[in-house]
Amino acid sequence: MQFQLPQVYFSKIMRAIVEFDMIQEGDRILIGLSGGKDSLLLSYALAMMRERLKKRFSLCAFTLDLMFDRHFDTDALERFCQRLRIPYHSQATDIAAIIRENPNRSACFTCAFFRRGAINRMAKNLQCNKIAYAHHNDDAVETLLMGLFHSGQISTFLPKTYLSRTGLTVIRPLIYLREDEIRQAEQYHGMTPIASPCPYNGKTARQAVKELIRRLSRENPLLYPHLAAALRENNVGELWPAAKQRAEMADVYRQYMKKPS
Numbered sequence: 558m559q560f561q562l563p564q565v566y567f568s569k570i571m572r573a574i575v576e577f578d579m580i581q582e583g584d585r586i587l588i589g590l591s592g593g594k595d596s597l598l599l600s601y602a603l604a605m606m607r608e609r610l611k612k613r614f615s616l617c618a619f620t621l622d623l624m625f626d627r628h629f630d631t632d633a634l635e636r637f638c639q640r641l642r643i644p645y646h647s648q649a650t651d652i653a654a655i656i657r658e659n660p661n662r663s664a665c666f667t668c669a670f671f672r673r674g675a676i677n678r679m680a681k682n683l684q685c686n687k688i689a690y691a692h693h694n695d696d697a698v699e700t701l702l703m704g705l706f707h708s709g710q711i712s713t714f715l716p717k718t719y720l721s722r723t724g725l726t727v728i729r730p731l732i733y734l735r736e737d738e739i740r741q742a743e744q745y746h747g748m749t750p751i752a753s754p755c756p757y758n759g760k761t762a763r764q765a766v767k768e769l770i771r772r773l774s775r776e777n778p779l780l781y782p783h784l785a786a787a788l789r790e791n792n793v794g795e796l797w798p799a800a801k802q803r804a805e806m807a808d809v810y811r812q813y814m815k816k817p818s
């Protein structure tokens with residue numbers, strides 16, 4: 558098959574693979590294929606890399622049908638994978654029902670938790686040692702801000718993570734691509750993304766952060782590059798020390814206070 562991804566895409570994906578040493582000889586990589594624009598490009602790009610890289614590795618793809626109301630067309634994804642010579646698997650789950658039964662919990666938190674478990678299990682069943690996710694640069698920046706806004710933590714996901722409990726390694730080869738670039742990639746891989754059947758799609762905390770970045774970027778065109786620079790450990794400046802425990806505070810407090818006469 559003739560791959561037609563422009564050089565700029567190839568360079569960014571190669572930069573991620575090389576910088577974070579994502580692929581080793583003999584890897585069996587399971588692609589998380591939701592059918593959205595990101596995972597379609599990821600599948601296409603990894604199929605291309607399988608032909609172009611010196612290291613030999615194999616691929617398979619997996620779709621988890623969360624069983625939201627609308628029928629999810631896995632047939633189209635299977636045909637797409639056939640074209641790329643990627644063995645394809647899909648599985649229905651009861652995640653939508655679990656979300657409905659737990660209305661007081663965050664839908665996305667519940668969904669991500671059960672999805673991760675199901676994908677890890679499938680990777681082990683298929684004897685894969687790696688899972689490739691289609692997270693891109695905007696996802697990493699949004700996750701950084703969501704952590705800050707919702708839990709006061711400065712943190713985001715890593716380009717490559719070893720999961721010690723399962724022995725699997727998660728890789729994110731699209732991490733240097735911007736979401737707009739991925740949107741435009743349909744013209745190269747030729748597959749129309751499948752609309753998400755999830756009723757929460759577009760109403761999430763992530764969407765709110767995405768829109769905030771878009772709005773603020775109109776006044777400050779350097780906002781996004783600055784946020785992206787903040788993903789790096791070496792760009793963390795001075796922060797306050799961790800809060801003292803009550804007992805520690807009481808000790809210091811006594812050093813300051815005169816004894817009552």
Ligand code: SF4
Binds near residue numbers: 665
């Ligand atoms: S938007 Fe829907 S599919 Fe995505 S994480 Fe949230 S609940 Fe799951």
